[in-house]
Amino acid sequence: MIKFYDKLSQDFSKLLESEYNYDTIIEVGEQPNIKLFKAHSVVLYQRSLYFQLKLTDTKKNNIINIKLPHISDKIFNIILKYIYGGTISLESIDASGILDLLIAFNEFNISESVEYLQSCLIDDNASWLRLNFSHVYQISFLNENFKTLQQFCNKIVEKHPNLIFDSDDFTTLQENALISLLKNDDLQLEESKIWDKVILWGKAQTPNLPSNYEQWTKENFKSLKTTLQNCLPHIRYFQISNDDVLEKVKPYKKILEKNLWDDIFTKCVSPNKPITSTILPPRKKLSIQLPPRKSPAITLSSSIITLDHAAEISSWIDRRSTIYDISEIPYEFKLLLRGSRDGFDGKIFHKLCDNIPNTIVVLKVKNSDEILGGYNPLTWTFVNSGYRYIETTDSFFFSLKNGNLKESILSRVINSSTAIYYDHQDRGPWFYHFGVNDHHSGPNKWQYYCQDNNYQLPIRSTQDNFSVDDYEVFQITRKSLSSSIITLEHAAEISSWIDRHPTIYDITKIPYEFKLLLRGSRDGFDGKIFHKLCDNIPNTIIVLKVKNSDEILGGYNPLSWKFVNEGDGYIETTDSFIFSLKNGNLKESILSRVINSLYAIYYSDQDPWFYHFGVNDHHSGPNKWQYYYQDNNYQLPIRNTQDNFSVDDYEVFQICNKV
Structure with a gap:
């Protein structure tokens, strides 16, 4: 069966642009920035459960009017283009915008895009997620569809709980997010501090409590107990030190069941005496292994400075x-x-x-x-x-x-x-x-x-x-670049391509660090080595020196590499490219950007593959590579032959923004 999805997508996108026979007007934003979008109810109805419900509204002059004051026109324009054409362009959207887009797509019940956008945030914008962690963590618990983002956040908060517990907006945390933290056996935080924070959160959710607990009435304690009824069962009370029990827990004993408080106090004064309350297991403490001391990057010949x-x-x-x-x-x-x-x-x-x-x-x-x-x-x-x-x-x-x-x-x-x-x-x-x-x-x-x-x-x-x-x-x-293959001039040119800069950067103004992840001659050429050292790391450049020639070939993957046990798969991106760098025989470098973004990157159980360019097969030898050109996937050929070839060496760098 032949499939022509691209043509179908293009035709529906043209229908949106032409506004032919539209019957729906969608008013987006608030005054004075309202924008009107014209659309077709039959398309909206079929593509979004949200619109299936909205389109039951009565027509006026045979036109359905829908108002969306809480969504920006920029975000809605992307969503509407996806509804018609099935494509999402994130080129001009920063991480904050992608997060807003994720929330909006979820509101419109377009589930496949929700999963895709979560992956984009995690794979390509992890540093931004960490910088805005408290905000992102709260959003991840807004909806069950954000599980991927939620799991990413939970892994971080296990080891770095202070990102949440010490954040300025901790008391605005949703209850389900707080309970998820309390239930986590791997949470690296003292139980007494967890208790302090739970009490702080509970007070913020309970109106009209006096600031001094010594002035509280019976009703005040009862109100706090009701607020925290779903949180209190997950506190590891018997892991709190005796001093902290007396200093921190005892003042609030009225929010605990009497039997539980009696058992907590009993354990303080008579640790070996049996109790009836359930003792939750202690949280697992990570054994901290200090990293090896970093070697200095330079040798300094000075009697004055260090x-x-x-x-x-x-x-x-x-x-x-x-x-x-x-x-x-x-x-x-x-x-x-x-x-x-x-x-x-x-x-x-x-x-x-x-x-x-x-x-x-x-x-x-x-x-x-x-x-x-x-x-x-x-x-x-x-x-x-x-x-x-x-x-x-x-x-x-x-x-x-x-x-x-x-x-x-x-x-x-x-x-x-x-x-x-x-x-x-x-x-x-x-x-x-x-x-x-x-x-x-x-x-x-x-x-x-x-x-x-x-x-x-x-x-x-x-x-x-x-x-x-x-x-x-x-x-x-x-310092010169840590590479046996490319020069600083090459790095400047590659950096310019990544940024789509109209001119090549000066070598003193390269905006990126090239962090060496793998060198074949040092680490090995086997595919397993590649996946061990380079998987799950976004923004990587691969460069290789072709054996018995001056050729330097390579490619840029803005996503991350992944090992696939069974089968294989193509990954979509509009930002990947492959290249041949200028050398003794090539006066000008060749840049070949992806055209068919659906087939940009290829995941398998072998080494890196850009469409029709990569390691040929591990059975052919550990450093056997292959390139053949098809003009419907990447723009230009980067070799004048399509034979298999060997390499003297290859390197993989992570491209990191200079701080």
Whole structure:
């Protein structure tokens, strides 16, 4: 049987666009942002149980009018296109919008899309879900159809219960969500804190309770007991310490059954005495295994700053909101000059450091813990006569944390036109009002004074001249990519393709980290290795070096890879692509985006497969690959042959946003 679903979808989509013979007007949104959609009742009736009920409304002038004030026109437009054409485009929708779309699709009783959108959120937007966890967790319990999202949230909350219990909106949690938490044997939280939070939640749901429980009446306790009647049976009372029982549980004993309170108290004073109440098992405590200590990303040759300082400086250069881990420092610190080794004279500085971009100067103030310094993204030089200011918006100076300074001070340039100061050859480095005072004062005499209209913050509490024990100058160079196959230029090009950027990113402005997950020559070429190291990780790039050639091929999967025990399956996405990167024989890279999104990615029990491009078969050998071209699935051919081929190596990277 031949199926022409694509053509059917296109025809129904055209019917929606043409509005031909419409008999329904749907008013979406509220004033002043109301939008009208024209549709066909027969299509709406067949595609949505929600509309089956709504379409019983009386017609006016042979037109059915439906009002949906609580839904945005953007969301409803996507839903209506799906009702007619069976397609969903999420390209311009962020994670928050997908969540709104999920709620709306569920309201319209379109179940297949509800499951699909939950998978999109979990596979492609997990970091956003975690950042907005409390809100997402509450939504996951709004409806039984959100089970997939609910299970995802439950796995997280087991290990990190404070995401919910300590959230500002904890008391707005639905009862079924709270009960689900209380019933969880793996919840990693002390039982006494669980009790505290249950009482807090119960008070919030019970109106007119005095703030001081000592002023409560019998009716107040009875009201709280009624509120918590479905929660109290799931508290592990006999896992609460004696002190906490007396301090926390006893004040509220009137909300417990008398027999239960008697047994709790009995266990406190006589642990071996038998009781009649059911003793729930203790919650399982995870054995915490500390991860192996991370190795530093660089070797630092400094007598002044530490790796932690280097990580902080690197974060400032990249304007990150958080400090790099020392295992993730993206720069090499190449020592150009050390005063105690090379000399403190200005001429030495200019000889060793001039005309070199991106330098850090650090110095140790004599007879103190102070470590001061500055970053110049331009180059140093000297002028033979007079002086000159150089403009940049990226310079900064700083005071690094030490024994007396708990937090480092970062001071970025404000007046960019006077950021860097060039003087005669005998003078060393100068940031505006911070640098070597004058060679006549001595070779290691420095000066700092603050003027708040040039750099943001003062980095010293005094503005005196000072001497240094030592000073060092480093060139800051971005580390090369952790790949034996692709270069930073390749990474910039791939990043541009992911973002659909019209031009290729500069290598200094690549917005992504390429996190190496697998290297065939290191980890093995077997499909099981691939699935072990790469499954369930979204946004991956695969690159491979074809044996006995310069060819570098690869593909991008915005979803996650999965192992399929039996059978196989194609996965839909509009964002995947395959490519051939420029090399000695190929002057321009070839980008081939998916056309037929229904067949973008192929799941099996073998290695990665984009439609007609991937590992040929594990029986053919562990590094045998195959490519053949069909122009109805991906845009362009990326090879001029369609033979099987071997690879020298292949690598898989996760593509992560830089923080």
